[in-house]
Amino acid sequence: MTVVEDRPATAEAPPPRRANPLWALLRNSWRQLTSMRTALLLLFLLALAAVPGSIFPQRTVNRENVQEYFAEHPKLAPAIDRFFAFDVYSSPWFAAIYLLLFTSLVGCVLPRLREHVRALTTVPPDAPKRMDRLPQHFAATVRPQPPAATAEGIAKFLRGRRFRTRLRELPDGGWTVSAEKGFFKETGNLLFHFALLSVLVGVGFGHWYGWHANRLLVTGPDQGFCNTITQFDDSSLGPRVSSSDLPDFCLKLTEFQATYQTTGQPKSFLATVAVSEDGGADQIRSFTVNDPLRLDGANVYLLGQGYAPVLRFTDRYGVQQTKTVPFLPTDGMLTSEGVAQFPDVNIDPKTNKRDDKLQVGFEGVYLPTGGTDGSARSTFPAENNPVLYLAAYRGDLGLDVGIPGSVYALDRTQIETGRLTKVSGERPYVLRPGETWTLDDGSKLEFVGTQKFATLSIRYDPTQFMLLIGSVLGLAGLMLSLAVHRRRVWFRVSPAPDDAGSSVIEAGGLPRTDYSGFADEFTALTQGVVKEGKS
Amino acid sequence: MAELSDQLMAFTVLAYLAAMICYAGEYAFGKRSRIGRAASRQLVGAGAPVPPVEKVAPEPEKPSRGEWSGRIAVVLTFLGLALHLGSAATRGLAAERMPWGNMYEYIVSATLVGSVVWAGVLLRKPAVRHLGLFVSLSLVVLLGAANLIAYTPVGPLVPALNSYWFVVHVSTIIVSSGIFLIGAVPATMFLIKNGYDEGKRSFPYTLGRRVSDAAGLERLTFRLHAFAFPLFTFGALIAGPLWAEASWGRYWGWDPKEVWAFISWIVYAAYLHARATPSVKRTVATWIALAGFVTMLMNLFGVNLFFEGLHSYADAG
Ligand code: HEM
Numbered sequence: 054m055t056v057v058e059d060r061p062a063t064a065e066a067p068p069p070r071r072a073n074p075l076w077a078l079l080r081n082s083w084r085q086l087t088s089m090r091t092a093l094l095l096l097f098l099l100a101l102a103a104v105p106g107s108i109f110p111q112r113t114v115n116r117e118n119v120q121e122y123f124a125e126h127p128k129l130a131p132a133i134d135r136f137f138a139f140d141v142y143s144s145p146w147f148a149a150i151y152l153l154l155f156t157s158l159v160g161c162v163l164p165r166l167r168e169h170v171r172a173l174t175t176v177p178p179d180a181p182k183r184m185d186r187l188p189q190h191f192a193a194t195v196r197p198q199p200p201a202a203t204a205e206g207i208a209k210f211l212r213g214r215r216f217r218t219r220l221r222e223l224p225d226g227g228w229t230v231s232a233e234k235g236f237f238k239e240t241g242n243l244l245f246h247f248a249l250l251s252v253l254v255g256v257g258f259g260h261w262y263g264w265h266a267n268r269l270l271v272t273g274p275d276q277g278f279c280n281t282i283t284q285f286d287d288s289s290l291g292p293r294v295s296s297s298d299l300p301d302f303c304l305k306l307t308e309f310q311a312t313y314q315t316t317g318q319p320k321s322f323l324a325t326v327a328v329s330e331d332g333g334a335d336q337i338r339s340f341t342v343n344d345p346l347r348l349d350g351a352n353v354y355l356l357g358q359g360y361a362p363v364l365r366f367t368d369r370y371g372v373q374q375t376k377t378v379p380f381l382p383t384d385g386m387l388t389s390e391g392v393a394q395f396p397d398v399n400i401d402p403k404t405n406k407r408d409d410k411l412q413v414g415f416e417g418v419y420l421p422t423g424g425t426d427g428s429a430r431s432t433f434p435a436e437n438n439p440v441l442y443l444a445a446y447r448g449d450l451g452l453d454v455g456i457p458g459s460v461y462a463l464d465r466t467q468i469e470t471g472r473l474t475k476v477s478g479e480r481p482y483v484l485r486p487g488e489t490w491t492l493d494d495g496s497k498l499e500f501v502g503t504q505k506f507a508t509l510s511i512r513y514d515p516t517q518f519m520l521l522i523g524s525v526l527g528l529a530g531l532m533l534s535l536a537v538h539r540r541r542v543w544f545r546v547s548p549a550p551d552d553a554g555s556s557v558i559e560a561g562g563l564p565r566t567d568y569s570g571f572a573d574e575f576t577a578l579t580q581g582v583v584k585e586g587k588s
Numbered sequence: 589m590a591e592l593s594d595q596l597m598a599f600t601v602l603a604y605l606a607a608m609i610c611y612a613g614e615y616a617f618g619k620r621s622r623i624g625r626a627a628s629r630q631l632v633g634a635g636a637p638v639p640p641v642e643k644v645a646p647e648p649e650k651p652s653r654g655e656w657s658g659r660i661a662v663v664l665t666f667l668g669l670a671l672h673l674g675s676a677a678t679r680g681l682a683a684e685r686m687p688w689g690n691m692y693e694y695i696v697s698a699t700l701v702g703s704v705v706w707a708g709v710l711l712r713k714p715a716v717r718h719l720g721l722f723v724s725l726s727l728v729v730l731l732g733a734a735n736l737i738a739y740t741p742v743g744p745l746v747p748a749l750n751s752y753w754f755v756v757h758v759s760t761i762i763v764s765s766g767i768f769l770i771g772a773v774p775a776t777m778f779l780i781k782n783g784y785d786e787g788k789r790s791f792p793y794t795l796g797r798r799v800s801d802a803a804g805l806e807r808l809t810f811r812l813h814a815f816a817f818p819l820f821t822f823g824a825l826i827a828g829p830l831w832a833e834a835s836w837g838r839y840w841g842w843d844p845k846e847v848w849a850f851i852s853w854i855v856y857a858a859y860l861h862a863r864a865t866p867s868v869k870r871t872v873a874t875w876i877a878l879a880g881f882v883t884m885l886m887n888l889f890g891v892n893l894f895f896e897g898l899h900s901y902a903d904a905g
Binding site for chain 1: 830
């Protein structure tokens with residue numbers, strides 16, 4: 054508040070000259086943009102603009118939800134998509150608002166910084182003529198010391214209370230003491246606003262130079278992966294990152310432990326991995342939710358878990374293939390859905406040709422704890438009574454078409470067009486670990502067991518730490534700004550009319566911000582000065 | 589222990605409810621003479637509006653019925669606070685952790701902070717007792733809502749919440765929300781009083797008749813907000829992202845709860861700006877503060893109930 058009122062409005066007004074209308078327009082717009090009212094308006098706009106992002110699903114938050122929304126609202130979704138309804142926080146209009154706000158912030162803060170430096174380097178101004186007009190006033194009393202010594206004593210007292218003080222001698226032999234305190238308010242306020250700027254810049258750099266990727270990792274030494282783009286299920290590199298910039302490490306999940314409450318709520322997770330960085334030897338490390346694996350140049354976060362059934366298929370010619378296929382959990386009890394696809398089976402050893410009509414796929418549900426009622430829902434997330442319900446399909450799996458299909462579901466169009474047909478009965482076949490299912494053509498499927506898998510997020514954000522520092526500094530500035538009050542007090546020490554050896558003091562005080570405790574402080578100060586003078 | 593907590597909660601709501609009735613009693617038939625005078629004044633002024641005369645005539649020394657009602661209300665407020673504290677504490681003991689692991693516990697704790705702050709304000713400034721009607725009303729409504737739509741049986745934390753950043757993050761947000769809640773009360777009263785002074789005589793403004801010090805209310809509003817704002821900044825924009833980084837790998841992801849925390853923060857920042865801008869009227873600034881509180885409520889109820897997000901404790905049981 055002070056700052057705004059303080060600015061000498063007239064002193065800086067340019068000398069009147071014929072204004073270039075364009076220049077005048079520009080200058081006026083800039084003045085408008087950097088005014089507090091515009092800042093207020095832009096803050097409101099920013100708050101308002103953030104709302105749609107919580108109403109519509111966001112691509113950056115959850116891609117599947119956006120797809121679902123498109124399926125549910127086939128008309129509306131593409132229409133609002135043109136207005137970036139699903140990418141609100143990277144939309145041009147959101148950017149326009151915050152960029153304007155931050156431009157306004159720069160335009161507002163830079164002049165204030167200059168002002169503040171000036172205020173810090175100039176001395177407190179002289180006492181006003183009429184102290185009784187000030188919000189706080191202390192009527193004259195007589196001190197038994199000459200003015201110079203009294204003023205010196207007052208100044209010392211005020212300096213002891215960390216006031217910046219200045220003594221001035223008056224022509225009539227009197228003295229004034231000007232004192233000011235609370236510069237940290239503006240310092241803190243500027244620090245806060247500059248910290249906001251640094252956070253915006255930091256977020257921008259983090260976006261440019263950061264990257265992240267996801268990977269589902271099954272336990273077992275042969276399931277590991279190394280940190281390259283092709284090994285990720287999906288990834289997103291910042292505009293300034295190329296795939297060769299990724300740090301070199303390899304991960305194998307050696308063990309995944311999960312414990313649960315009796316209600317099935319998870320109690321704890323622990324992933325143990327063998328890591329090799331920069332081609333070095335394997336190191337055993339473990340990490341968990343809330344406690345990521347911090348590597349050089351990347352952090353690995355544990356996001357989820359699940360089961361991957363191990364299935365051994367023996368085709369009609371007796372050739373065996375084993376696959377470990379992760380099933381995706383669909384609920385908290387880890388009811389999981391997935392498929393196992395065997396495109397390269399039933400190859401006649403005589404012709405050695407693959408027959409597109411004889412590929413085999415299995416689709417179904419895995420329950421770590423199957424219920425006794427035969428329902429397709431797991432009743433507990435640990436493997437107390439594991440059951441696998443499968444349906445078998447034979448025909449063309451449609452994997453060769455070149456369109457990357459889901460690895461968690463069979464291609465529906467192949468089934469609808471009859472190129473892939475169900476060869477098991479109406480009800481899914483029930484398999485328990487170790488059991489084998491013989492299909493109509495004599496081929497066999499054995500449910501060997503399961504492996505655990507973990508879903509991992511691998512991320513790198515180079516500015517994260519800087520942002521933390523920036524925001525902590527900003528918070529410190531904010532607290533200073535809100536807690537400190539800037540105020541001035543003046544003492545006028547005049548020679549007593551009848552006695553040159555003593556003096557009369559009068560005091561006034563001006564709080565320069567809304568500060569309800571100032572009256573008390575002023576009283577304490579004047580009382581202190583009076584008492585000090587007596588001793 | 590869990591049952592004890594639920595029973596204590598029932599009595600807490602009853603105590604606040606009783607306090608609310610007593611505060612209302614102080615309003616309604618309170619200082620008889622004054623109300624009577626105001627009523628006759630309004631009759632006189634029925635044809636030609638008379639500017640309100642706010643000179644408070646010295647009250648007779650003997651406490652009136654309304655005065656007694658107000659005193660009982662204060663006692664009931666403190667009783668409610670004690671029961672409230674007991675309910676939160678026994679719940680924490682039953683769950684063997686801090687009682688803020690889900691939406692129900694969150695509301696119970698935030699309102700507890702609000703109640704403590706209100707008790708502090710009452711002790712330091714007994715003159716603002718008349719605000720108690722609104723404080724107890726909001727406590728009853730929020731706790732009632734917590735019990736009706738958000739009640740969750742005692743249970744342990746899911747692993748995602750098992751972090752010391754969780755304690756820091758949630759506790760600071762709870763404390764700041766509690767203070768924002770109490771800050772909304774003098775804000776509302778200031779607006780009512782202001783409307784009353786401008787001659788508005790329809791329902792909520794009639795409550796302004798009893799309120800004397802508009803500027804004092806406005807200052808109290810500001811001080812509560814200025815105290816809660818940095819705390820909220822720390823909880824929502826520093827501790828929250830720190831925890832989110834450790835847990836989900838990103839410090840900020842525009843999850844609906846994060847979005848609304850951001851909105852609240854921006855709106856409260858706008859309030860502080862508006863109040864610091866001389867050309868913006870204090871009533872306008874105060875409306876912004878109330879808008880901020882509405883966004884907090886939206887985050888608590890709206891987001892938990894309507895949107896799907898990562899904040900698993902947000903599930904309304
Ligand atoms: C990026 C958005 C902004 C945010 C989040 C923000 C936030 C805040 C907050 C919370 C305060 C109150 C605490 C304090 O007094 O230090 C404040 C004060 C202030 N802000 Fe901002 N601000 C923003 C942009 C701006 C802009 C663009 C301007 C200039 C037009 C500005 C000028 C001021 C001034 C002059 C004060 C001091 C008020 C006083 O004296 O109490 N701010 N700001």
